[in-house]
Amino acid sequence: MKKKVISALLSVAMVATLLVGCGSKPAEEAAAPAATEEAAPAAEAEAEAPAAESNGTKVGVAMPTKDLQRWNQDGENMKKSLEAEGYEVDLQYASNDVATQVSQIENMINGGCNVLVVASIDGSSLGDVMAKAKEAGIPVVAYDRLIMNTDAVSYYATFDNYMVGTKQGQYIVDALDLENAEGPFNMEITAGAPDDNNALYFYQGAIDVLQKYIDAGKIVIPSGQVDFATVATQSWATENAQSRMENILSSNYADGTNLDIALCSNDSTALGVENALAANYTGEYPIVTGQDCDIANVKNMIDGKQSMSIFKDTRTLAAQVVKMVGQILSGEAVDVNDTETYDNGVTVVPSYLCEPVFADINNYKELLIDSGYYTEDQLK
Numbered sequence: 001m002k003k004k005v006i007s008a009l010l011s012v013a014m015v016a017t018l019l020v021g022c023g024s025k026p027a028e029e030a031a032a033p034a035a036t037e038e039a040a041p042a043a044e045a046e047a048e049a050p051a052a053e054s055n056g057t058k059v060g061v062a063m064p065t066k067d068l069q070r071w072n073q074d075g076e077n078m079k080k081s082l083e084a085e086g087y088e089v090d091l092q093y094a095s096n097d098v099a100t101q102v103s104q105i106e107n108m109i110n111g112g113c114n115v116l117v118v119a120s121i122d123g124s125s126l127g128d129v130m131a132k133a134k135e136a137g138i139p140v141v142a143y144d145r146l147i148m149n150t151d152a153v154s155y156y157a158t159f160d161n162y163m164v165g166t167k168q169g170q171y172i173v174d175a176l177d178l179e180n181a182e183g184p185f186n187m188e189i190t191a192g193a194p195d196d197n198n199a200l201y202f203y204q205g206a207i208d209v210l211q212k213y214i215d216a217g218k219i220v221i222p223s224g225q226v227d228f229a230t231v232a233t234q235s236w237a238t239e240n241a242q243s244r245m246e247n248i249l250s251s252n253y254a255d256g257t258n259l260d261i262a263l264c265s266n267d268s269t270a271l272g273v274e275n276a277l278a279a280n281y282t283g284e285y286p287i288v289t290g291q292d293c294d295i296a297n298v299k300n301m302i303d304g305k306q307s308m309s310i311f312k313d314t315r316t317l318a319a320q321v322v323k324m325v326g327q328i329l330s331g332e333a334v335d336v337n338d339t340e341t342y343d344n345g346v347t348v349v350p351s352y353l354c355e356p357v358f359a360d361i362n363n364y365k366e367l368l369i370d371s372g373y374y375t376e377d378q379l380k
């Protein structure tokens with residue numbers, strides 16, 4: 001059932017993607033959230049390990065953008081962990097531009113990479129270059145985001161994306177005691193990028209938890225904007241989320257109506273919503289969800305402007321991918337824990353799903369500081 005809903009939504013999302021043009025350069029380059037400017041996380045320093053002697057194997061790591069804090073962490077962690085195992089690493093960032101990512105991957109193929117690890121910008125736009133990798137006999141691991149419509153992806157490693165959404169939804173249920181409270185509570189939804197396969201899973205996970213309260217009239221959505229295509233945020237850009245929320249606030253909340261819940265799929269969109277609230281809203285401050293525990297958002301959490309975020313420890317994901325790369329190269333069985341969920345339209349890609357956890361004001365110190373992910377100073 002869950003899968004049927006997701007694949008139906010996926011078709012809608014794909015049509016939406018086609019309509020906006022897959023290969024066009026998104027207008028997000030100027031939209032870097034403040035988090036990008038933050039200092040490197042402590043995790044990077046921790047992950048520092050001397051590069052082992054080269055084992056003659058080269059791994060290409062294609063990352064989407066430096067604009068969001070998390071991809072910088074992912075890239076750095078991957079590079080350090082792979083180098084510590086003796087691999088040569090070609091790490092590239094594509095400024096969220098699909099054509100740039102395609103040519104970076106082509107260069108990796110031509111440059112003799114033995115394995116590719118790819119966090120795609122638009123999961124549906126890499127079919128041709130993936131075919132080239134396959135022709136050259138290069139295994140591909142999709143990193144965090146699934147690569148769609150190709151049989152050239154060998155494995156997928158990510159956090160459990162559906163669970164990210166259910167945790168956001170459950171946080172809202174618990175925070176408002178929706179089982180017992182009568183409501184109605186006003187909610188607005190801000191989802192992720194329509195060309196990122198993950199975005200739909202985040203959205204659907206949360207909606208599946210909240211739907212019964214919507215059906216019971218305990219949650220209402222004054223803007224009427226509910227379906228994924230309508231609430232999606234192109235490129236996950238802070239400024240896109242902000243301007244949409246500004247419009248929603250001025251059309252539906254300017255008369256003093258309270259917004260109780262801002263369900264945001266991740267931190268870059270939450271930041272946009274928080275900016276809009278700061279500029280255009282005078283009611284009681286809503287519950288705001290997020291994901292990634294970006295520094296700017298953790299600071300907002302400490303300041304009471306964001307209620308929670310999902311912590312996806314990029315060190316865990318990097319370590320898992322390095323393990324999978326090693327297993328692929330040595331011909332061992334590759335460690336996966338899900339062989340059903342991630343159908344990319346051509347094949348079900350064997351996946352390893354890491355478990356995300358929620359962070360809020362009560363547990364962020366333990367999760368983020370005690371674990372060495374950030375220093376206390378970085379959050380000041």
Ligand code: BGC
Binds near residue numbers: 144196
């Ligand atoms: C990732 C999220 C991230 C979003 C925007 C998603 O694919 O899973 O962690 O917030 O992209 O970069």
